[in-house]
Amino acid sequence: MPEESTDKTIGKPPIALTQCTTQGDAAEKAPLEISENRWLGKAKHASGLYIHIPFCFHKCHYCDFFSIAHADDEHEPFARALVNELEHVGPNCGELDTVFIGGGTPTLLENGLLERVLSAIRDSFHLSEDVEWTVEANPETVTESNAAILANAGVNRVSIGAQTFHPHLLKELERWHDPRNVIRSVELLRSSGIDNINLDLIYAIPTETMPMLQSDLQQLIDLSPEHLSCYALTFEPNTPLEVKLRKGAVSKVEHELEAEMFKVVSDTLLQHGYHQYEISNFAKRGFECKHNVMYWENKSWWACGPAAAGHVDGLRWRNVPRLRDYYKQNPLPPVVDVEQLSVDQQMGEVCMLGLRLTRGIPRATVKMVIQQSPDLWRGAVIDSFIQDGLLEWKNDSLAFTKNGRIMGDVVIGDLLMKDG
Numbered sequence: 001m002p003e004e005s006t007d008k009t010i011g012k013p014p015i016a017l018t019q020c021t022t023q024g025d026a027a028e029k030a031p032l033e034i035s036e037n038r039w040l041g042k043a044k045h046a047s048g049l050y051i052h053i054p055f056c057f058h059k060c061h062y063c064d065f066f067s068i069a070h071a072d073d074e075h076e077p078f079a080r081a082l083v084n085e086l087e088h089v090g091p092n093c094g095e096l097d098t099v100f101i102g103g104g105t106p107t108l109l110e111n112g113l114l115e116r117v118l119s120a121i122r123d124s125f126h127l128s129e130d131v132e133w134t135v136e137a138n139p140e141t142v143t144e145s146n147a148a149i150l151a152n153a154g155v156n157r158v159s160i161g162a163q164t165f166h167p168h169l170l171k172e173l174e175r176w177h178d179p180r181n182v183i184r185s186v187e188l189l190r191s192s193g194i195d196n197i198n199l200d201l202i203y204a205i206p207t208e209t210m211p212m213l214q215s216d217l218q219q220l221i222d223l224s225p226e227h228l229s230c231y232a233l234t235f236e237p238n239t240p241l242e243v244k245l246r247k248g249a250v251s252k253v254e255h256e257l258e259a260e261m262f263k264v265v266s267d268t269l270l271q272h273g274y275h276q277y278e279i280s281n282f283a284k285r286g287f288e289c290k291h292n293v294m295y296w297e298n299k300s301w302w303a304c305g306p307a308a309a310g311h312v313d314g315l316r317w318r319n320v321p322r323l324r325d326y327y328k329q330n331p332l333p334p335v336v337d338v339e340q341l342s343v344d345q346q347m348g349e350v351c352m353l354g355l356r357l358t359r360g361i362p363r364a365t366v367k368m369v370i371q372q373s374p375d376l377w378r379g380a381v382i383d384s385f386i387q388d389g390l391l392e393w394k395n396d397s398l399a400f401t402k403n404g405r406i407m408g409d410v411v412i413g414d415l416l417m418k419d420g
Contacts, residue, residue: 036331036332039332040088040089040092040332041092042312042313042315043089043092043093043094043302043312044092044093044094045094045300045312045313046093046094046096046300046301046302046310046312047094047095047096047097047098047294047299047300047301048096048097048098048099048100048291048294048299048300048301048302049093049096049098049099049100049121049125049301049302049303049304050100050102050291050301050302050303050304050308050309050310051082051086051099051100051101051102051117051121051303051304051305051308052066052102052103052104052303052304052305052306052307052308052319053078053082053101053102053103053104053105053106053108053109053117053305054066054067054068054078054103054104054305054306054307054323055067055068055069055071055074055075055078055103055104055105055108055109056068056069056103056104056105056108056138057069057070057105057108057138057140057141057176058174058176059174059240060173060174060175060176061173061174061175061239061240061241061244062173062174062175062202062233062234062235062236062239062241063236063239064236064237064238064239065102065103065104065307066104066306066307066321067103067104067105068104068323074323075109075110075113076113077327078323078326079109079113079116079117081326081327081329081333082117082120082304082305083116083117083120084329084331085304085305085329085332085333086117086120086121086124086125086304087120087123087124088331088332089124089302089304089332090120090121090123090124090125090126091124093125093126093302094126095126095127095128096125096126096127096128096131097128097130097131097132097290097294098131098132098133098134098290098291098294098301099121099125099127099131099132099133099134099291100134100291101117101134101135101136102136103136104136105136105137105138105141106135106136106137107135107136107137107138107141107142107146107150108138108141111145111146111149114146114149114150115149115153118149118150118153118154118155119153121153122153122154127154131154131156132156132157132196132289132290132291133154133155133156133157134155134157134158134159134198134289134291135150135155135157135158135159136158136159136160136161137158137159137160137161137185138160138161138177139160139161139162139177139178139181139182139184139185140176140177140178140181142158142160142181142184142185142188142189143188144188144191144192147188147189147191147192147194148192150189150192150194151192151193151194155194156194156195156196157194157196157197157198157289158189158194158196158197158198159197159198159199159200159227159229160182160185160186160189160197160198160199160200161175161177161200162179162182162199162200162201162220163175163200163201163202164179164201164202164203164205164208164212164216165179165182165215165216165219166179166208166212166215166216167179168207169205169207169208169212172205172206172207172250173202173205173233173241174240174241182199182223183223186199186223186225195226196226196227196287197225197226197227198225198226198227198228198229198289199220199223199225199227199228199229200228200229200230200231201216201217201220201228201229201230201231201265202230202231202232202233203216203230203231203232203233203258203261203262203265204232204233204252204253204257204258204261205233205253206233206250206251206252206253208253208261210257210260210261210264213261213264213265214264214268217264217265217268217269221268221269221272226283226284226287227281227282227283227284227287227288227289228269228274228281228282228283229280229281229282230265230269230280230281230282231280232258232261232262233253235252266282269282276358277293277357277358277359278292278293278296278356278357278358279356279358279405279408293357295353296353296354296356296357297353297354297357298311298346298349298350298353298354300312300313303317303318303319304319305319305326306319306320306321306322306323306325306326306333307319307320307321309337314340314341314342314343314345314346315338315339315340315341316337316338316339316341317335317336317337317338317339318335318336318337319333319334319335319336320333320334320335320336321336343372344372344373344374344417344418345417346372347369347372347373347378348415348416348417349416350365350369351369351378351412351415351416352412352415352416355398355399355400355408355411355412355415357399358399358400359394359395359397359399360394360395360397360398360399360400361397361398361399362396362397363393363396363397363398366382366397366398370382373418374418377418378415381414381415382398382415385404385411385414389401389403389404390403390404390407390411391404391411392404
């Protein structure tokens with residue numbers, strides 16, 4: 001792993017990076033030790049910041065993110081630890097184009113703690129003039145006071161988990177919010193001056209019908225959000241919903257109906273001025289999510305908060321996903337699942353992520369990917385998929401064709417790594 005040439009923290013204890021996957025002919029897992037200065041030296045390459053706030057007032061049954069319900073007594077020590085991490089990392093970062101605070105439910109924090117966290121971000125990091133600063137929110141937790149706190153701190157984008165407007169479908173998900181509060185939240189946020197709002201939709205929920213989906217879409221469109229994220233329900237392993245599926249307590253929507261629902265979502269939103277710029281994301285022109293595009297372009301970002309995952313130049317890691325361990329900062333929290341990807345693996349990720357974007361991967365990037373692949377092997381694979389009608393050159397970028405998107409898993413799988 002590349003390191004800085006000088007170390008100003010000689011004498012300080014090293015930060016232990018556990019579960020580091022070493023690449024090579026004999027890949028093996030071994031702990032890696034690196035000094036604080038060398039670790040933080042990597043932060044200057046990040047153009048984005050992800051912050052994870054894990055608290056929820058209820059754990060939704062489809063969610064596999066690190067989140068904790070009914071832990072109000074942890075809010076204050078968590079905020080103290082997070083601010084400490086932010087203040088230590090911030091001066092080492094370069095200019096940030098995006099900040100994304102996810103969870104969990106960030107807006108569940110009490111107003112004073114929320115202000116403290118937002119102030120630490122604003123005061124510790126160098127944010128670009130046109131920074132996109134997003135905070136996720138559950139519609140039950142948006143109030144006039146915290147909407148004002150977000151706006152006054154510089155937050156300019158809020159992502160609200162609407163999911164569905166049908167109470168019985170919310171019950172299928174064990175999602176606790178009143179659909180009417182989605183409307184109230186949007187009104188409060190717009191009144192506070194935040195004019196970039198995303199709404200999340202989940203479709204293909206057990207027992208959902210096409211008319212239910214069409215009703216959800218119309219209610220979303222009536223709210224005129226700048227951005228919509230629309231996902232087919234995924235039964236993540238070992239979530240309560242997936243356990244119910246295995247036990248036969250719920251049934252998946254039929255594959256054909258799910259595919260038709262995807263088409264209805266895409267067609268309906270296109271008709272109402274939303275262009276599909278990624279598989280599951282739709283935006284009015286100019287309101288594409290810059291932070292998520294950064295992910296799909298495989299750029300570098302830093303991560304703060306428990307279980308937050310970061311990536312810098314092919315190095316991936318997570319902060320430890322347990323509060324008690326997260327609090328053991330020295331001065332940064334322990335990290336786990338550290339992996340330094342080989343160049344070939346990094347090129348595979350460029351393909352996997354870039355093809356999610358409907359605009360595809362620019363020709364110059366494709367050329368770089370091929371040149372960085374041993375024996376130029378991805379060039380032949382790409383040519384084969386073009387001949388088969390699954391990939392095409394569109395506006396000087398390599399993108400899926402309509403049939404290619406249907407076969408996307410196969411295409412990406414073959415570009416991700418070489419057989420044998």
